[in-house]
Amino acid sequence: MKSIKGVKVADVVSVYSSAQGDLFQLMFGQQIHVGGMKASIDLADRAGIKAGMKGVDLCCCNGGDMRFLVRFRNVASMIGVDVTEAIVERGRRLTHEEGLDDKIRFILADARESGLPSASADFIWSEDAWCYVPDKPKLIAEAARIVRPGGVIAFTDWVEGPAGLSDSEAQRFLGIMMFANVEDIAGYAKLLSANGCEVRVAEDTGRFSRYVDLYLDMIEMQLRYDALRIVGFSTELLDALIDGFRFIGEMARAGKIAQARFIARRG
Ligand SMILES: C[S@@+](CC[C@H](N)C(=O)[O-])C[C@H]1O[C@@H](n2cnc3c(N)ncnc32)[C@H](O)[C@@H]1O
Incomplete structure (x- = not known):
């Protein structure tokens, strides 16, 4: 597994509490993961x-995925766990505005x-978020602990692809x-098995690079002023973020990073 030194949970919290977090919301919408509602479906x-199930979204962000599950899958209730206070507050507000706070609770x-x-x-859910959690074994163990026997752990995440990142590419990414x-598909499958789960799906979604191109087009061709407004009209900062996404797109096209989907059943 490729890693860098010095990134702590507090750094992730400051990203999501800052202009960069707002920029993600502009680029991705309410559901801050690759593929939006189509990926959730x-x-x-x-x-x-199914209808009536009770779920937990680990790293739920502002709760867009939980609102999708309540509205379009009729799940009975969702509990969302997130470490960023500003994001949890936004999630509670959006959920209240949609009249869904009787079914969705944030922690x-x-x-x-x-x-x-x-x-x-009945199920644990997450979309494109566990990449932020430094200690994947502990996270998977927590997911396996919360889900009932026979329940499901379903998530997507950004992973290292089969072509592999060089050390310098990994540091930059x-x-x-x-x-x-960053974990890979085999690494997550191993962690799930080690925690008593039968892995049913562990696969590349195949959608990553196309969506990175879409986000770049949106910012460059339509939303540049909105994006600049979020970053205090700093063209340098916005261009650095765009460059970063362009690099991520190159890595995805080369099979070095991907979005992967995992579905496992707890024994
Ligand atoms: C990409 S967003 C998740 C997006 C969400 N699944 C969606 O589709 O809208 C990542 C979220 O993970 C949260 N996060 C990162 N590390 C965390 C941790 N250790 N515990 C809980 N939440 C964490 C961040 O605060 C952020 O809200």
Whole structure:
């Protein structure tokens, strides 16, 4: 697993509490993951998420995925865990505005130590967020602890692709994204198995590079003023962020990074 030194959870919190977090929201919309609602539908269908289930979203951000699950999959309730206070506050406000606060609850906590009861959820959910969590073994163990026996862990994440990142590419990629490390598909599958889960799906979604191109086009061709407004009209800062995304697109096209989908059932 490739890693960089010095990235702590507090650094991720400051990204999501800053202009960069707002920029992500502009680029991605309410659901801050590659593929938006289409990706959520794919994941929910493959994982068999059904009406009446109770779920936990670990690293839920502003809760867009939980609102999708409540509205379009009729899940009974969702608990979202996120470590960034500003994001949790935004999530509570958006959920209240949509009239969904009777079904969705936010907890401000580190996903590795959520404090939620063992075996209390029918499913654990996450989209493109566990890449931020430094200690993947602890995170997967927490997911496996919270889900009930027979329940499902369903998530997508940014992973190292089969072509592999060189050390210098890994340093640049991890630094841009503020990830302490990046797992690969086999690494996640191994962690899930080690925590008593049967891995049913562990695959590249195949959508990453196309979406990075879409985000770049949106910022460069349509939303540049909006993006500049968010970063205090600093063209240098915005161009550095765009350059970073262009590099990520190159890495994705070369098979060095990908978005992967995982579905596992706890034994
Ligand atoms: C890319 S966003 C998640 C997006 C969300 N799945 C969606 O589709 O809207 C990543 C989120 O992970 C949260 N996060 C990062 N590290 C965390 C940790 N250790 N515990 C809980 N939340 C964490 C950040 O605060 C941020 O809100």
